[in-house]
Amino acid sequence: MEISAPRGTKDIMPDSSSHWQYVERTAREVCRAYGYREIRTPVFEHTELFLRGIGETTDIVQKEMYTFTDKGGRSITLRPENTAGTVRAYLEHKLYGESQPSKLYYIGPMFRYDKPQAGRFRQFHQFGIEAIGSPGPIVDAEIILAAVEFFTRLGLKDLNLFINSVGCPKCRPVYRAKIQDALRGSLGEFCEDCRSRFDRNPMRILDCKNEKCQQLSKDAPRLADCLCDECRDHFAGLQTVLTAAGVDYQLNPRLVRGLDYYTKTAFEIQYPPLGAQSAVCGGGRYDGLIEEIGGSPTPAIGYAIGLERVILALEKQGLLPSTETGIAVFVAAFDDKTRVQAFKLAAELRKAGLACEMDYLGRGLKAQLKQANRYPARFVAIIGEEEAAQNKVALKNMQTGEQQLVDAGQVEQKIRAEMED
Ligand SMILES: [Zn+2]
Numbered sequence: 574m575e576i577s578a579p580r581g582t583k584d585i586m587p588d589s590s591s592h593w594q595y596v597e598r599t600a601r602e603v604c605r606a607y608g609y610r611e612i613r614t615p616v617f618e619h620t621e622l623f624l625r626g627i628g629e630t631t632d633i634v635q636k637e638m639y640t641f642t643d644k645g646g647r648s649i650t651l652r653p654e655n656t657a658g659t660v661r662a663y664l665e666h667k668l669y670g671e672s673q674p675s676k677l678y679y680i681g682p683m684f685r686y687d688k689p690q691a692g693r694f695r696q697f698h699q700f701g702i703e704a705i706g707s708p709g710p711i712v713d714a715e716i717i718l719a720a721v722e723f724f725t726r727l728g729l730k731d732l733n734l735f736i737n738s739v740g741c742p743k744c745r746p747v748y749r750a751k752i753q754d755a756l757r758g759s760l761g762e763f764c765e766d767c768r769s770r771f772d773r774n775p776m777r778i779l780d781c782k783n784e785k786c787q788q789l790s791k792d793a794p795r796l797a798d799c800l801c802d803e804c805r806d807h808f809a810g811l812q813t814v815l816t817a818a819g820v821d822y823q824l825n826p827r828l829v830r831g832l833d834y835y836t837k838t839a840f841e842i843q844y845p846p847l848g849a850q851s852a853v854c855g856g857g858r859y860d861g862l863i864e865e866i867g868g869s870p871t872p873a874i875g876y877a878i879g880l881e882r883v884i885l886a887l888e889k890q891g892l893l894p895s896t897e898t899g900i901a902v903f904v905a906a907f908d909d910k911t912r913v914q915a916f917k918l919a920a921e922l923r924k925a926g927l928a929c930e931m932d933y934l935g936r937g938l939k940a941q942l943k944q945a946n947r948y949p950a951r952f953v954a955i956i957g958e959e960e961a962a963q964n965k966v967a968l969k970n971m972q973t974g975e976q977q978l979v980d981a982g983q984v985e986q987k988i989r990a991e992m993e994d
């Protein structure tokens with residue numbers, strides 16, 4: 574029986590891996606410009622990290638984690654996101670002792686046992702940024718700008734940026750009580766999810782996707798009207814900096830985040846042509862998380878971008894670069910004897926940095942030339958019986974059709990010279 578890839582996973586084949594490299598390279602270039610340095614943390618962590626770092630009441634922890642006991646009896650989980658791992662590494666390596674904020678980024682696979690559907694996988698990939706150690710709001714604006722820059726460099730225009738403030742542990746309880754008072758009377762009409770959120774996390778009712786719930790909560794009090802002075806100043810500061818930088822944004826009071834450790838800035842970037850899956854970047858401030866994981870209180874902000882969706886968007890818009898398959902030279906051999914010389918020449922050309930191919934199946938000369946055209950190759954170096962005897966190579970320029978006899982030692986120079994023309 575043939576074994577296929579597990580449900581919810583996807584092979585990235587050579588034809589599309591160049592697309593991934595392009596998107597990843599763009600992310601790295603933007604991070605370099607903005608001063609973010611790459612961190613690579615393990616793909617699995619102690620389960621405890623995610624229980625504390627994501628929250629035991631979340632869907633991720635309750636339903637979606639790949640958790641197992643390893644042979645040493647430890648509970649291990651494949652990372653469902655990478656903020657917790659990054660913060661763990663920040664504490665473990667005492668980055669707080671270095672100049673702050675620590676500006677970090679990551680690119681890599683994440684794992685969630687989710688229902689696979691268009692654009693959603695069980696192994697998926699994220700590019701994310703975390704800025705740890707600054708209370709903002711300048712750094713908040715900076716990471717938003719870096720995200721916008723990433724999408725812009727890829728050619729994705731007409732993005733919608735939504736921002737909100739979710740307050741802090743000082744002002745949020747006041748708001749919670751207000752929203753509970755406002756919705757209590759009509760609670761029976763809300764969906765089941767919303768009813769269960771009412772006590773635990775009433776703010777989440779605002780981002781219910783159910784239309785009826787949205788209608789019912791339309792006139793609910795807004796957190797922006799209940800912010801404490803500190804949060805209000807912070808939110809105003811963020812808007813001032815974004816406006817100064819010429820970034821278009823919209824206020825979205827329904828943009829909330831579920832957990833207590835999220836504070837102040839929350840934002841989302843949408844790319845409308847993707848329809849139901851239009852959110853391409855989500856992030857926000859999490860000033861309470863580092864304490865949750867065992868460090869001293871430290872302000873921080875970050876976001877994650879789902880790369881599958883980005884690639885889907887680029888594909889839809891025809892913005893992916895074409896896959897490069899061409900090579901500089903194909904070394905063709907006349908028979909088994911000259912094949913050894915062909916191998917030697919190919920090795921020398923490759924060492925000199927030229928993309929070089931040869932035949933591996935014992936094909937005849939005619940079939941080899943056909944093969945060379947398929948790549949396509951700019952040059953074919955033919956080693957025939959006579960040429961081999963004189964230590965020479967017949968070098969054919971496939972664009973002009975010209976052929977000349979060249980010393981074996983001169984092939985690289987000849988190719989380079991003609992390629993420059
Ligand atoms: Zn506050």
Ligand SMILES: [Zn+2]
Nearest residue numbers: 764767781786
């Ligand atoms: Zn609902």
